[in-house]
Amino acid sequence: MVKKAITIRDIAKIAGVSPGTVSRAINNSPLVNPETRQKVMQVVKALNYVPNRMAQRLATGKTLNLAVIVPFFTAPSVTERLKGVVSTLARSRYDLIIHNIEDPEQRADCFRTIPRQDRVDGVLVISISPTDEEVPLLAEAGVPIVLIDAHHPALTTLHQITVDDVAGGRAVTEYLIGLGHTRIGFIGDPANNPFNFTSSRDRARGYRQALEAAGILYRPEYYAEGPHGRRYARESAIKMLTLPERPTAIFAASDVQAVGVLEAARELGLRVPQDLSVVGYDDVEIAEILGLTTMRQRLFESGRRGVELLLKTLEDPETEPVYEVLPTELVIRDTTGPPP
Amino acid sequence: MVKKAITIRDIAKIAGVSPGTVSRAINNSPLVNPETRQKVMQVVKALNYVPNRMAQRLATGKTLNLAVIVPFFTAPSVTERLKGVVSTLARSRYDLIIHNIEDPEQRADCFRTIPRQDRVDGVLVISISPTDEEVPLLAEAGVPIVLIDAHHPALTTLHQITVDDVAGGRAVTEYLIGLGHTRIGFIGDPANNPFNFTSSRDRARGYRQALEAAGILYRPEYYAEGPHGRRYARESAIKMLTLPERPTAIFAASDVQAVGVLEAARELGLRVPQDLSVVGYDDVEIAEILGLTTMRQRLFESGRRGVELLLKTLEDPETEPVYEVLPTELVIRDTTGPPP
DNA sequence: CCGGTTCTTTAAACCGGTTTCATTATACAA
DNA sequence: TTGTATAATGAAACCGGTTTAAAGAACCGG
Incomplete structure (x- = not known):
């Protein structure tokens, strides 16, 4: 048959x-x-x-496969970066293997088993910064690796494409302060999380720096962290906005969380931006639709650039490792204004 | 070294x-x-x-790879299905290779070169219905193939998972008619497109059936088709809503397009749902956020189910081919009401 | 006409596993 | 004690390409 x-x-x-x-x-x-x-x-x-491809691969030692390791495929910012990767890779001769990481265990597994010469010729890691323990795994991997939206100071041999989240967080906060706000809340992901996501933590750091620089006291009740997603952000926002002295602006560590804040405001009958200013981060499509003020990252671009670097390195292994900081840009829309 | x-x-x-x-x-x-x-x-x-994986593969004749062929990764409905695929596959021993199709040429290429035993053990095709010419390519492929949100009557040997878009389109339209609307617009993708996307065409067919059954005359000026996406939908909606006798309800073939309609309404100062009812299709996340009435498809579920069938067939090649029609469900939110 | 190149080609080794077949060791029944 | 079934193992073939080493053929100048 x-x-x-x-x-x-x-x-x-x-x-x-x-x-x-x-x-x-x-x-x-x-x-x-x-x-x-x-x-x-x-x-x-x-x-x-x-x-026969497999015979070719065995004989030549080349797999013609690249792997991309992403956490929760669910987050729109991740999908957007992935689009950049997929679309840049479309015309190359490589196949792209996706590894989705949904729990810390898988993650360790991935770092151990994927970057092997017999499986792939190169690896892209999106939004997962390696921990100190993982550094040797990556540094000594048999194939070139590019970190996108992730970094580690010890990994000087890898290409790394990041944004300066501390500066971004600071810029957002300075913008709100400039509008006259002094009671500014922050809602983000857990600073300590099993995935070592660093972006929310860094943005929070920038937030605190800006407050301090402006001589505004940091108030713990204006800071909330919890699982990524609309629901938790909404709950946190409600808690924060029903304080005796509520914040007049909330900076969310992502657009998704900003949406949760907007929902909370609607629920509480607060007008945006008259009663409450809201700023997100990422500028995913929904931000534009909702008219959300946000810090734009070049998400698609980051994926594209990562692939470019990887392909270049595959062609010429001696390529100097690049540490690239992509620019961010504050996009002012309809959810921010002066405090009431 | x-x-x-x-x-x-x-x-x-x-x-x-x-x-x-x-x-x-x-x-x-x-x-x-x-x-x-x-x-x-x-x-x-x-x-x-x-x-060494490659040696294993060569020796066993198994690639331990599955491929998924998707059109424009960009559409949220596609991403959602993909999530179902990726997440169901996470714990299996298979790697998933993504092939993104962005032009018709790539598509023919994919169908010809991907489903080969030496490349993958199985293939998932998402939202791309094969043309008559492509049928033999798929029917005689060396590996099992599952169509998700795609189908062809001649492919009786493949698993196919679809929704009844004609019935869905009819249901939406009947719902609007039931609310009292008689001037109902439709905005969708081109019925004839190089990718052979069928869903918009089928929903439009259901729309016309419902009109006819209710004795409402079909008016060409209430029907618009064009490239998928918010922008075009917005333009079409504006054109439609500035007709001397404008529709009181618009049925968009996808949530993305419904958002475009909502933008048009806002721009024209029409209140939703008082002046205009809007219904979408898919129930992607943004629909919930915006409170959009829409026809829910189990997108994630369709991906999950496709993988299940593929894995089952890989285990037991004699598995009977399944033609499964997933249910849809009208989710009524805040964008629909009786006509003014 | 001979030795040395250059150009082609073949035979065989190799990549790193899996699997078949033969062999040996062991257990058990007669 | 012998015969036979059973379990465990090793040797070698195999998967289907690529690549190296060796060899043959053609051509050159001296």
Whole structure:
């Protein structure tokens, strides 16, 4: 039932040459007579022969696969970066293998088992900063690795593409302070989390720096952290906005969380931006739809750039490792204004 | 510099057995003495040995790869289905290769080159219904294929998971008619498109059926089709809503397009739902956020189910092909009401 | 006409596993 | 004690390519 696949030896026999010659003919080796090549190619075409990929891979040691490791595929910011990766890779000869990480265990597994020469030729890691323990795993991996939206100071041999989240957090907060706000809340992800997500933590750091620089006292009741997502952000916002002295502005560590804040405001009958200013982070599509003021990151671009660096390194392994900080840009829309 | 990888023969030598025995020990073959296995496994662990995947693949003829072919990764409904796929596959031993299709040429290429035994063990196709010419390619492919949100009557040997878009379109329209609307617009994708996307076309068909059944005349000026996306939908809606006799309700073929309609309404100063009712399709996250009435599809579920069927077929190739129609459900939120 | 190149080609080794087949050791029944 | 079934193992073939080493053929100048 399953028709036997044609092998290089079949072609060789029919063309009256040796398998080695067929291989050379196919791979445009200069070590083959043009006439012979033509004869071989004729047979190849006639039988519709395509070399077995796995055999090629075993023989050459190249997999022609790249892997991308992403955490929760669910977050729109992650998907957006992935789009950049996929679309840049579309025209290359590499296949892209996706590894989704949904719990810390998987993560350790991935770092251990994926970056191996026999599995892939290169790896992209999105939004997962390696821990100190993981550094050696990555530093000594057998294949080139590029970190996107992730970094570790010790990994000087890897390409790293990041944004300056501390500066971003500071800029957002300074903008709110500039509008006249002094009671500014922050809602983000847990600073300590099993995935070592650093962006929320860094943005919070920038937030505190800006407050301090402006001589505004940091108030713990204006700071909330919890699981990523709308629901938790909404709950936190409600808690914060029903304090005796509520904040007049809330800075959310992501657009998704900002949406939760907007929902809370609506629920409490607070007008945005008259009663409450809200700022997000990322500028995913929903931010534009809702008219959310936010800090734009070049998400798609980060994926694109990561692939470029990876391909370049695959071509020339001596490529100098790059540490690139992508710019951010505050996009002011309709959810921010002066305090009431 | 590159440290030579450990092979099964190294392990064999150190453990004092033959490579064959090591292979059996690793693969839990019953043909190996428990003591021997333990001895071997000790060495394996000590040297941190992991079998070379490519060699395994070549030897077994299994690639341990599955491919998923998706069109524009950009559409949220596609991403949602993909999430179902990725998350269901997470715990399996298969790797997932993503093929993004952005133009018709790539598409033909994919159908021709991907479903080969030496590349993958199985294929998922999302939202791309094969054309008549492509049917033989898929029917005679060397590996099992599952169509998700896609179908073709001639492909009786493949699993197919679809929704009844005609019925869905009809249901939405009937709902609007039930509210009292008679001037109902439709905005969707081109019925004839190079990708053979069928969902918008089918929903439009249901829309016309419902109108006809209710004795409402179909008006061409109430029907618009164009490139998927908010922008075009917004423009079409504006055109439609500035007609001398404007529709009192608009049915958009997707939530993304419904958002465009909402933007148009806002721009024109029309209140939703008092002046205009809007219904979307899919129930992606943004629909919930915006309170959009929409026809819910189990997007995530469709991906999950597709993977289940594929895995089952890989385990038992004799599995009967399934043609499954997933249910839809009208979710009524805040964008629909009686006509003004 | 001979030795040395250059150009082609073949045979065989190799990549690193799995699997078949033969062999040996052990257990058990007659 | 012998014969036979059973369990465990090793040797070798195999998967389907690529690549190296060796060899043959053609051509050159001297």
